Amino acid sequence: MDAIRKQATRLREQVAKQQQAVLKQFYGSSDNIVTDDFELQQHQKLEKLFTSTRTAKHFQRDLVRGVEGYIVTGSKQVEIGTKLSEDSRKYGVDNTCTSGNTLSKAALDYARARSQIEKERGNLLKAFGAQAIEVSRRQQKVREAPGNVDNSLKVEAAESKLLELKSNMSVLGKEAVAAMTAVESQQQRLTLQRLIAMIESERTFHQRVLQILDQLEGEMISERQRIEVSLSPTSVIESGTPPPPSYEEANSIFNSNPVNGLTDSMGYFLAEVIQSYQAETNVELNLSVGDYVVVRKVSSNGWAEGECKGKAGWFPYGYIERRERVLASKIAEVF
Missing domain, CATH: 1.20.1270 (Substrate Binding Domain Of Dnak; Chain:A; Domain 2)
Structure with missing residues (x-):
């Protein structure tokens, strides 16, 4: 300066x-x-x-x-x-x-x-x-x-x-x-x-x-x-899908209300996972795209209960699609 x-x-x-x-x-x-x-x-x-x-x-x-x-x-x-x-x-x-x-x-x-x-x-x-x-x-x-x-x-x-x-x-x-x-x-x-x-x-x-x-x-x-x-x-x-129903709610719902034409009276069916889902509680089921699930129950609030890879739990029903024909190797993976 x-x-x-x-x-x-x-x-x-x-x-x-x-x-x-x-x-x-x-x-x-x-x-x-x-x-x-x-x-x-x-x-x-x-x-x-x-x-x-x-x-x-x-x-x-x-x-x-x-x-x-x-x-x-x-x-x-x-x-x-x-x-x-x-x-x-x-x-x-x-x-x-x-x-x-x-x-x-x-x-x-x-x-x-x-x-x-x-x-x-x-x-x-x-x-x-x-x-x-x-x-x-x-x-x-x-x-x-x-x-x-x-x-x-x-x-x-x-x-x-x-x-x-x-x-x-x-x-x-x-x-x-x-x-x-x-x-x-x-x-x-x-x-x-x-x-x-x-x-x-x-x-x-x-x-x-x-x-x-x-x-x-x-x-x-x-x-x-x-x-x-x-x-x-x-x-x-959290905002669009309600939590999975309790055991009592699920049994009462499936005995009376159909969901998309599916009720408990229809029995089990196989479905393919089209969107991954990460379980947030111990009653929910982890899903990966391409997995196959044995669906046991479908709730009126948008949840389903089933088994995949030897584990059972609840998951959003919209994350899966029903399959009429599945390879035997895929069925073996479910259990």
């Missing part, structure tokens, strides 16, 4: 000296009197150029100060964001949850995304700092390379000519105006370039942050959908 501030100060002093030298040599002596309309116009033009370059110089100073403050604040944001990323990563690695790792995985994804965002923010701050010192670097380069002709040298040449040729006010006035105009043009162009570069850097930063957040959101939504899909069979059973 001190280096940027010192370079900005040197830049302001140099521009001020150039302006003062031109105006002093052109109007400082008592014998330099405006004699006609043309010289009056030159005088007014120089005054406007002086005001323009001085205002632009102050604007450059304000820009440098603003960038310094932004860098200080942004550096603190990077520090806080990095700490948040590290805390999230630590939680994801430790994985203290006993029922799953969903939140831990989301924490790791967030830590990675936050780290990328803070990296992009750091790049933005570096770009801002580079733009703040670019003008001073150019001036330093000019001082180190005397052979390089620049607008500042044109101003110095105009000053020398003003000292040597005070009698020719018209010619000197034109050269002074041209030199100041060149200084103003360069000042405006360089400042505008710095502003455009800063805007482009900030736009790139926000675009990268948006990409990171979009990716993070997609990963978390995908994880949430995966969890919802894995829990959907249980949730469907």
Whole structure:
């Protein structure tokens, strides 16, 4: 920050000296009197150029100060964001949850995304700092390379000519105006370039942050959908299928009420499992797609009781389909 501030100060002093030298040599002596309309116009033009370059110089100073403050604040944001990323990563690695790792995985994804965002923010701050010192670097380069002709040298040449040729006010006035105009043009162009570069850097930063957040959101939504899909069979059973009937209820129901044309009086029949089912109590039966079940009873509330692979229990009736013909090898698997 001190280096940027010192370079900005040197830049302001140099521009001020150039302006003062031109105006002093052109109007400082008592014998330099405006004699006609043309010289009056030159005088007014120089005054406007002086005001323009001085205002632009102050604007450059304000820009440098603003960038310094932004860098200080942004550096603190990077520090806080990095700490948040590290805390999230630590939680994801430790994985203290006993029922799953969903939140831990989301924490790791967030830590990675936050780290990328803070990296992009750091790049933005570096770009801002580079733009703040670019003008001073150019001036330093000019001082180190005397052979390089620049607008500042044109101003110095105009000053020398003003000292040597005070009698020719018209010619000197034109050269002074041209030199100041060149200084103003360069000042405006360089400042505008710095502003455009800063805007482009900030736009790139926000675009990268948006990409990171979009990716993070997609990963978390995908994880949430995966969890919802894995829990959907249980949730469907809990919300849409009542629990299996008790022994007394089953016997009373099968003696009186038919279900889809099937009652206990129809006897046993074979059915093929078309949807897997995971038992939740010790009275229920685990089913896998392709298994065959001997169905003994069918309840009016959507449950059936039967035997599969030597085990008996209840299961949702909608998870099976009745089969009239079954291979002998499949029948053997039932028992």
